[in-house]
Amino acid sequence: MSARKLHLAVAQMGPVQRSDSRQRVVARLLEMLREAHSRGATWVTFPELALTTFFPRWSMEDPAEVHAFFETEMPGPLTQPLFDAARALGVGFYLGYAELAGGVQYNTSILVGRDGGIVGKYRKIHIPGEAATREGQAVQHLEKKYFEVGDLGFPVWQTPDAAIGMCICNDRRWPETYRVMGLQRVEVVMVGYNTPSGYTQWDEPLHLRMHHHLLSLQAGAYQNACWVAAAGKAGVEEGNPMIGGSCIVAPTGEVMVRTFSEDDEVINFVCDLSASENYRANIFNFAAHRRPEHYGMIVSRKGAQAPDGGA
Ligand code: ING
Numbered sequence: 680m681s682a683r684k685l686h687l688a689v690a691q692m693g694p695v696q697r698s699d700s701r702q703r704v705v706a707r708l709l710e711m712l713r714e715a716h717s718r719g720a721t722w723v724t725f726p727e728l729a730l731t732t733f734f735p736r737w738s739m740e741d742p743a744e745v746h747a748f749f750e751t752e753m754p755g756p757l758t759q760p761l762f763d764a765a766r767a768l769g770v771g772f773y774l775g776y777a778e779l780a781g782g783v784q785y786n787t788s789i790l791v792g793r794d795g796g797i798v799g800k801y802r803k804i805h806i807p808g809e810a811a812t813r814e815g816q817a818v819q820h821l822e823k824k825y826f827e828v829g830d831l832g833f834p835v836w837q838t839p840d841a842a843i844g845m846c847i848c849n850d851r852r853w854p855e856t857y858r859v860m861g862l863q864r865v866e867v868v869m870v871g872y873n874t875p876s877g878y879t880q881w882d883e884p885l886h887l888r889m890h891h892h893l894l895s896l897q898a899g900a901y902q903n904a905c906w907v908a909a910a911g912k913a914g915v916e917e918g919n920p921m922i923g924g925s926c927i928v929a930p931t932g933e934v935m936v937r938t939f940s941e942d943d944e945v946i947n948f949v950c951d952l953s954a955s956e957n958y959r960a961n962i963f964n965f966a967a968h969r970r971p972e973h974y975g976m977i978v979s980r981k982g983a984q985a986p987d988g989g990a
Pocket of ligand 1: 727807808820847848849850852872873874875880
């Protein structure tokens with residue numbers, strides 16, 4: 680099988696503090712976009728909520744205070760330079776941001792093509808955390824308060840280079856996310872994330888954060904025969920540490936390249952897309968081997984029930 684090469688980059692970000700302006704953040708993103716291009720990459724993945732600090736850690740009631748973290752247009756005047764650079768360099772990108780759309784708040788990412796035009800949009804579906812402030816808890820995780828469930832599903836876009844899909848943070852832990860894209864012959868899944876490593880809200884040792892992150896990406900890539908390019912916002916944001924571990928995973932399930940730091944850092948890898956075709960023609964030939972007639976419960980049942988029908 681002949682090789683089909685796609686040169687991917689992942690642009691991990693160090694922390695974004697509350698006082699950092701959009702201009703300053705966009706300048707960091709631009710620098711990494713240029714770095715990726717200088718290495719020959721043609722697509723770059725940026726993190727979830729890349730333009731701001733991870734604000735769901737705070738309880739806020741004033742809508743104006745909350746909306747300051749949201750974008751009402753994309754591109755807007757402050758993000759336009761990213762689109763201009765994409766066109767000038769011929770480099771496409773994934774960008775996560777908080778979206779205010781007709782009064783509704785979403786945790787969103789867009790895919791921007793190598794011509795600087797928007798290819799597609801997706802909104803995070805599995806929203807983690809709480810809808811209401813937990814009293815007495817120093818750090819909140821209020822994504823359910825600030826974001827509605829995404830209403831766009833898990834689309835895949837056929838770009839001139841590859842079939843590309845998107846995933847945001849917690850969505851990467853759910854096999855359904857990758858499977859819906861796998862069924863659309865996705866070749867590259869781009870993922871942005873912000874995963875705290877400084878506290879637990881249930882009984883789980885902190886070292887497992889990195890293990891579960893990598894486990895989820897590697898399983899999703901292998902079981903759906905796709906490449907996964909994952910970019911985190913890492914380091915200590917407003918006193919709150921977050922994992923790094925941004926990486927590019929092959930359809931073999933292997934991590935091919937991974938960040939070294941918890942700061943702004945570009946990694947890149949020349950991906951052979953024919954690896955997807957190889958798995959899809961053999962062990963994971965869905966048309967030949969899947970048995971959807973036995974999977975009905977996956978869509979008919981939401982919560983787990985004991986075999987005797989109990990709760
Ligand atoms: N962050 C987290 C994630 O899935 C989370 C959510 C909450 C992780 C609690 C760990 C513990 O990585 C986002 N942004 O979805």
